[in-house]
Amino acid sequence: MILSVEDLRELAKRRVPRAIFDYADGGAYEERTLRRNGADLDALTFRQRVMIDVSNISLATNFLGAAASMPLGIGPTGLAGLFHADGEIVGARAAAACGIPFCLSTMSICSIEDVRAATKQPFWFQQYLMKDRGFNQELIDRAAAAQCSALMLTLDLQVIGERRRDPRNGLTIPPRLNLRNAVDVAMRPSWALGMLFGKRRTFGNLVGRIGGTSGIRTLAEWTATQFDASANWRDVEWVRSRWPGKLILKGVLDAEDARFGVAAGADAIVVSNHGGRQLDGAPSTISVLPEIVDAVGGRCEVLFDGGIRSGQDIAKALALGARGALIGKSFLFALAAAGEAGVTKAIEIMRNELRVTLALTGTTSVDAVGPHILRAGHTQSRPL
Numbered sequence: 001m002i003l004s005v006e007d008l009r010e011l012a013k014r015r016v017p018r019a020i021f022d023y024a025d026g027g028a029y030e031e032r033t034l035r036r037n038g039a040d041l042d043a044l045t046f047r048q049r050v051m052i053d054v055s056n057i058s059l060a061t062n063f064l065g066a067a068a069s070m071p072l073g074i075g076p077t078g079l080a081g082l083f084h085a086d087g088e089i090v091g092a093r094a095a096a097a098c099g100i101p102f103c104l105s106t107m108s109i110c111s112i113e114d115v116r117a118a119t120k121q122p123f124w125f126q127q128y129l130m131k132d133r134g135f136n137q138e139l140i141d142r143a144a145a146a147q148c149s150a151l152m153l154t155l156d157l158q159v160i161g162e163r164r165r166d167p168r169n170g171l172t173i174p175p176r177l178n179l180r181n182a183v184d185v186a187m188r189p190s191w192a193l194g195m196l197f198g199k200r201r202t203f204g205n206l207v208g209r210i211g212g213t214s215g216i217r218t219l220a221e222w223t224a225t226q227f228d229a230s231a232n233w234r235d236v237e238w239v240r241s242r243w244p245g246k247l248i249l250k251g252v253l254d255a256e257d258a259r260f261g262v263a264a265g266a267d268a269i270v271v272s273n274h275g276g277r278q279l280d281g282a283p284s285t286i287s288v289l290p291e292i293v294d295a296v297g298g299r300c301e302v303l304f305d306g307g308i309r310s311g312q313d314i315a316k317a318l319a320l321g322a323r324g325a326l327i328g329k330s331f332l333f334a335l336a337a338a339g340e341a342g343v344t345k346a347i348e349i350m351r352n353e354l355r356v357t358l359a360l361t362g363t364t365s366v367d368a369v370g371p372h373i374l375r376a377g378h379t380q381s382r383p384l
């Protein structure tokens with residue numbers, strides 16, 4: 001019985017090989033920040049309110065000028081197409097059918113053009129600053145040609161935090177069958193068949209399109225050889241000057257950086273620690289959200305990610321000032337568990353949880369959510 005995102009996560013564990021599951025499930029180094037994201041969300045408690053008419057609850061909102069059926073979007077995740085054949089197309093379709101935005105990652109398996117050709121709704125496209133700025137320009141042009149409705153620039157991956165599960169599991173892209181993983185793969189026949197008969201197994205936006213990359217097999221190698229560790233705010237301004245549409249800056253965890261982001265012309269920032277996959281020892285995203293919202297002072301939209309597993313989590317992020325929340329891991333678990341139906345299920349589970357949470361906190365619309373739905377003293381990061 002699938003009643004929660006956690007149920008989808010359990011199913012995902014059984015459906016995809018360990019190396020793929022762990023790529024989504026894990027974080028950097030000792031995974032302290034990863035755990036803190038969830039623990040600090042859990043530590044917040046709601047004010048239950050009663051005897052308020054909650055017979056009509058509206059979850060509708062908008063992000064970056066576009067309507068959304070609820071304050072949730074699918075954030076960019078690498079390798080989604082290895083969790084399920086054509087995973088990014090599947091995710092974009094589910095998001096569109098549910099009326100929420102979908103963001104395609106540069107490190108996706110399906111390319112921008114694949115997703116464009118297979119879907120009708122506009123999607124967002126994410127990129128990093130690469131050493132080859134010509135390639136950034138090419139990605140911007142391709143996103144524009146695909147009529148992407150926003151460009152998301154990831155700021156927090158100039159160098160990669162070591163995700164220790166990946167080398168331990170021998171994760172490579174494309175995945176390789178070897179003696180170590182043969183039993184693991186053999187026990188997941190539907191995944192293996194989907195991958196065998198699927199067309200796409202490697203980085204669709206990159207392989208064959210960017211020079212000097214043959215032989216690169218891991219995300220760590222891609223980052224070390226292609227991502228620009230020298231990137232700075234002037235480069236963000238450069239992207240701003242090249243992209244006429246909505247610009248989202250992802251990976252802000254500090255009030256001062258949020259102010260720089262606003263100054264660089266962001267239409268939105270995403271408060272994010274990359275799902276605990278980068279700086280281990282960084283604070284949870286929910287613990288810094290209020291100070292960042294404060295620093296931004298309404299000059300751009302503030303989105304949130306990091307540990308969102310339920311509608312209750314979304315309500316907590318909204319209460320502390322986010323306009324909406326993005327899911328990464330929860331999306332990949334749902335995709336691995338049951339493809340498009342799984343992603344739709346995850347969104348609908350969170351929608352219902354959010355609706356009930358609003359009702360039981362005496363709130364009738366997402367616009368009316370504020371810090372008053374939480375009990376006081378709620379933003380302390382707790383020791384793990």
Ligand code: GLV
Binds near residue numbers: 077277
């Ligand atoms: C990519 O951005 C990742 O976190 O794996």
